[in-house]
Structures are given as C-alpha cells and as structure tokens.
Amino acid sequence: MKRILIAAFLVLAAAPVAFAQQRPTSPRALPHVLLIGIDTLRGDHLACSGNDWIRTPNIDALAADGVLFTRCFSTAPWTLPSFASIFTGKTPYHHGAVGFDYQRLDDDNYTLTEFFDIAGYRTNGFVSINYLTPEFGMGQGFNGDAPQGLDPDLDRASRITWLGLETLRTHDLNQPLFMFLHYFDVHAPYTPPAPYAGMYYHGDEMAPGEPVLDFLRSDANPARNRNSGMYDWLEGITDLEFGVKEYAAGVTFVDDHVGQLMTHLKDEGLYDGMLIVLVSDHGEHLGDHGYWFTHAEPYQECLHVPLLIKFPKGSFAGTVVEAPISTMDLMPTMLETVGIRPPEMDGRSLLPLCAGQAGSVGSLLVAEQGGSVEGFSKALIDWPWKLMYARTQGIETYRLFDLHADPGETENLATVHEAKARSMRLRMWRIFDPESPLVEGRGAIPADVDEETRKRLEALGY
Numbered sequence: 520m521k522r523i524l525i526a527a528f529l530v531l532a533a534a535p536v537a538f539a540q541q542r543p544t545s546p547r548a549l550p551h552v553l554l555i556g557i558d559t560l561r562g563d564h565l566a567c568s569g570n571d572w573i574r575t576p577n578i579d580a581l582a583a584d585g586v587l588f589t590r591c592f593s594t595a596p597w598t599l600p601s602f603a604s605i606f607t608g609k610t611p612y613h614h615g616a617v618g619f620d621y622q623r624l625d626d627d628n629y630t631l632t633e634f635f636d637i638a639g640y641r642t643n644g645f646v647s648i649n650y651l652t653p654e655f656g657m658g659q660g661f662n663g664d665a666p667q668g669l670d671p672d673l674d675r676a677s678r679i680t681w682l683g684l685e686t687l688r689t690h691d692l693n694q695p696l697f698m699f700l701h702y703f704d705v706h707a708p709y710t711p712p713a714p715y716a717g718m719y720y721h722g723d724e725m726a727p728g729e730p731v732l733d734f735l736r737s738d739a740n741p742a743r744n745r746n747s748g749m750y751d752w753l754e755g756i757t758d759l760e761f762g763v764k765e766y767a768a769g770v771t772f773v774d775d776h777v778g779q780l781m782t783h784l785k786d787e788g789l790y791d792g793m794l795i796v797l798v799s800d801h802g803e804h805l806g807d808h809g810y811w812f813t814h815a816e817p818y819q820e821c822l823h824v825p826l827l828i829k830f831p832k833g834s835f836a837g838t839v840v841e842a843p844i845s846t847m848d849l850m851p852t853m854l855e856t857v858g859i860r861p862p863e864m865d866g867r868s869l870l871p872l873c874a875g876q877a878g879s880v881g882s883l884l885v886a887e888q889g890g891s892v893e894g895f896s897k898a899l900i901d902w903p904w905k906l907m908y909a910r911t912q913g914i915e916t917y918r919l920f921d922l923h924a925d926p927g928e929t930e931n932l933a934t935v936h937e938a939k940a941r942s943m944r945l946r947m948w949r950i951f952d953p954e955s956p957l958v959e960g961r962g963a964i965p966a967d968v969d970e971e972t973r974k975r976l977e978a979l980g981y
C-alpha cells in the first residue's frame with residue numbers, strides 16, 4: 520500500500536526553470552544522485568564558509584560548482600532525529616524518531632530513499648553508525664546494499680570511500696543510482712590518521728598541568744554520559760586546545776575523501792550529470808556554552824551545518840544562498856531536481872532560492888532535543904531571532920537570542936524584547952502540542968538493538 524501511495528507522487532512535475540529542457544522521461548534519463556553525510560561537521564569549519572585556518576579544498580571546489588547555503592540549520596543536535604529529518608523532510612516531532620522510547624523511524628514515514636527506489640533507482644547506503652541502519656528504521660527504500668553499522672575499530676572513512684567507489688565501478692550505470700555515503704570521522708574520538716593528526720596543533724598536548732579528563736569528567740562539564748568512556752581518547756592530555764585542533768584535522772581528513780570520490784566521478788565522466796549533495800547532521804560544542812567535544816543542546820554550534828548542492832549540468836554553479844534554510848528542505852529539493860513531485864512535508868524545495876527568487880516561501884526553522892517529557896528542549900528561529908525553550912525536571916526556561924548581533928548566543932533577551940519572546944512562544948506551541956511535546960500522535964517505538972550495539976553507542980556518548 521505504501522509503495523502505491525509513493526508511486527502516486529511519481530507523476531513528473533512541471534520541472535523548475537533550470538531543468539525544463541532536461542525533464543526526465545524514463546528511468547534511464549534520471550540523473551545519478553550522491554548524498555554525502557559528514558557527521559558532526561560544524562557549518563563554520565569550511566574554508567568556503569569563511570574559516571581562514573582550515574583546509575577543505577575538495578569541499579570548496581564542490582561548492583564552487585554548485586550552491587553553497589551559508590545558513591543551513593539541522594533539526595536536532597544528534598544523529599538519529601537529524602538524519603531522519605533529512606530522509607523524511609519532517610521535523611522530529613512529526614517523524615517520531617527522537618530517542619529514548621522513540622528510537623525507531625516508523626515505517627509509515629515516506630523516505631527519500633523510497634521515492635528513489637520506486638522511481639527506478641538502485642539505492643545503496645553505506646554508513647558508519649548503527650543509528651542509520653535498518654534496526655533504527657533508516658534502511659527503508661534501500662534495494663541494493665542497505666546501510667549497516669561498521670566496526671568502529673576500522674578506518675571508517677577509507678572503508679566508506681572504498682564501498683562507494685566499488686559501487687560506482689560495478690553498478691550498471693544504465694540504471695540511475697542513488698547512493699548515500701555517511702562519514703563519521705569528524706565525530707569524537709578525534710583521532711585522524713597521519714598526516715592529518717596534529718596538522719593544526721603546534722603546542723605540547725601533554726605538558727605538565729591539569730589532565731583535561733579530570734575536568735571533563737567533573738560536574739563542571741554539563742555533558743550527559745561524561746563518564747561513559749566518551750572521553751577516554753584524551754587520556755594524558757593537558758590542553759583542551761588539542762581536541763579543538765584535532766577536530767579540525769578530522770575535517771580536512773574527510774575532505775580528502777570527498778576529493779577521492781570527486782576525482783573518480785570526473786575521471787569516469789559522471790560528475791557533470793550528477794546531483795551531488797553534501798550535508799551534516801549537526802555540529803559540535805568545542806567549548807561553546809560550557810560543553811566540550813560533544814553535541815548536546817540546540818545552540819547554533821550544533822545546529823549550523825554545511826549544505827552544498829551540485830546540480831546536474833552546472834545549474835546554479837557558484838551561487839551562494841544566505842537565506843536561512845533547514846536540512847528538512849533537502850528531500851523536496853532533491854526530488855524536484857530529478858523531476859519527482861514532492862508530497863506535502865515540513866521542508867520546502869530550495870530550487871526557487873537557487874534560482875534567485877527572493878521572497879519564496881520560507882523554511883520552517885525548528886530544532887528539538889530530548890525524548891523524555893522530563894527533559895527536552897526546542898528551538899525556533901525567525902531570523903535573526905531564536906527562541907530556546909527547555910524543560911528540565913518540570914522547570915521551564917525560555918531564552919531569546921539575536922543571532923545577528925550575538926551569534927554566540929550569550930545574552931538572553933527574553934525580558935528585554937518581551938513582546939517578541941511572547942509571539943515566538945505562541946508560534947512554538949502552535950507547532951508542537953504543549954501537552955504532548957515530543958512526538959505527534961505516536962506510541963513508543965523502541966529499536967530492537969543488541970547489547971553490543973548499545974555499548975558501542977554509549978561509548979560514543981549516546
């Protein structure tokens with residue numbers, strides 16, 4: 520039944536302006552699609568986004584050939600709900616995979632992969648963490664290699680790149696290919712291989728002094744699971760800056776893998792005709808708001824992520840879009856690009872913005888954290904204003920920030936701009952039901968995970 524409903528959307532839409540001449544007429548004419556998800560990559564850690572000390576030449580080159588979105592925000596500060604939003608075009612509140620008892624993406628969601636599957640694509644996914652596997656409901660629509668969690672002791676990026684290149688080498692390219700490659704090497708523990716390790720750090724990380732582990736495992740660090748082993752990689756380190764710089768080294772390491780993929784696509788003559796998307800699911804606290812080397816709260820360092828879209832045939836190449844948009848907008852954008860009419864969802868197609876049509880319908884900019892009614896937070900952005908609401912053991916707090924004047928979110932303006940705070944509060948509770956704020960109309964759907972998977976995720980800080 521679900522397949523029939525999805526098939527009903529496969530009436531090829533009146534193609535947007537830039538694609539009018541290349542509207543697909545058969546599966547053979549559909550462009551190949553590559554979705555690269557780089558876990559935990561902050562939006563401000565790319566040279567093309569203005570960072571003047573990190574080297575990301577391959578991602579920068581991809582941005583130059585496509586559209587760079589400088590204000591893209593994720594829907595959650597952690598992996599499962601955020602990627603579930605990318606794959607459904609919905610808020611976590613609507614797709615229901617928010618954590619705790621709501622750990623699984625319910626099969627009644629229509630996923631991006633399912634649309635590609637029914638449109639005739641071969642759909643392959645290679646991921647580096649169990650949250651993106653079928654046991655968490657994220658395998659829906661993969662008709663080739665379904666995403667499986669890998670052994671975290673392996674060199675993950677090398678493995679993902681190898682699997683991706685092997686698929687490109689062996690797949691019959693007469694059939695359109697949708698491939699999702701997920702890199703986890705920017706995520707803690709920050710342990711990039713040589714020659715990347717230490718490339719940005721020039722101090723002595725083990726100089727005499729207070730071990731950073733003593734601090735990170737103390738109550739001074741508000742992170743959850745701070746004693747779970749998530750900081751073991753900092754044994755013997757005395758300089759927090761070492762972690763900050765090794766995080767960046769991981770970014771450059773993964774950038775090199777993006778380069779390997781692009782080189783292959785160009786060598787094989789595939790690059791020009793492909794739709795290539797690069798996005799992250801969330802950023803990282805690097806000391807911001809008192810959090811270190813984790814992603815816990817929907818502050819901007821966790822919500823602001825890179826988004827680059829290289830369209831087929833060089834459409835919109837070199838465009839920079841500064842309008843605030845959401846990772847939820849990816850699904851309708853990708854579907855519309857290949858000529859599939861997107862169904863109604865929370866996300867909005869970005870094609871009008873790419874074409875320079877100012878005043879197009881704005882994105883819904885919300886983010887959520889927490890799967891328990893005892894402790895959760897919500898964020899609503901109405902640029903440049905951001906309202907953050909938190910409920911912790913029955914205590915409610917509202918904070919209002921001006922992201923333009925105060926991008927670090929240091930000054931709560933909720934009492935100074937009381938009317939603005941009130942109107943955004945009302946808007947927030949029109950989006951979420953204050954009586955049932957976690958998920959809309961769903962029962963708990965826990966994932967069926969084994970003990971080893973659970974321990975592996977705990978060691979990563981989940």
Ligand SMILES: [Zn+2]
Pocket residue numbers: 558559597598599800801
């Ligand atoms: Zn993640």
